[in-house]
Amino acid sequence: MGVECSAYKDINIKKVLNSAQRAVLYPLAPLYDINQKTITPKFRKALLRIFRILDTEFRGCLSDSDLSNLQERVFQSELNVEDIRAIKNIIQK
Numbered sequence: 001m002g003v004e005c006s007a008y009k010d011i012n013i014k015k016v017l018n019s020a021q022r023a024v025l026y027p028l029a030p031l032y033d034i035n036q037k038t039i040t041p042k043f044r045k046a047l048l049r050i051f052r053i054l055d056t057e058f059r060g061c062l063s064d065s066d067l068s069n070l071q072e073r074v075f076q077s078e079l080n081v082e083d084i085r086a087i088k089n090i091i092q093k
Helices: 013-025 041-054 064-075 081-092
Strands: none
Touching (some): 064 081
């Protein structure tokens, strides 16, 4: 992603600095291999571990209660039925 900018004309300086800050704070390389266009093996391993921890019924998929437990454990808030339905719609797309 490139951003055209000019320090002389004060164009997009803030956008460039924000992009640089995001790249440093949230690097993509540990999660995604741009050349292979796939997630990295370590990230895959971490996702599988998280999934196994959350799949309390050992069905190979997360139930609504598993998603609610994730929300409570990570964000200390509850999901209602509409929120769960919205998450499932996003994942389906």
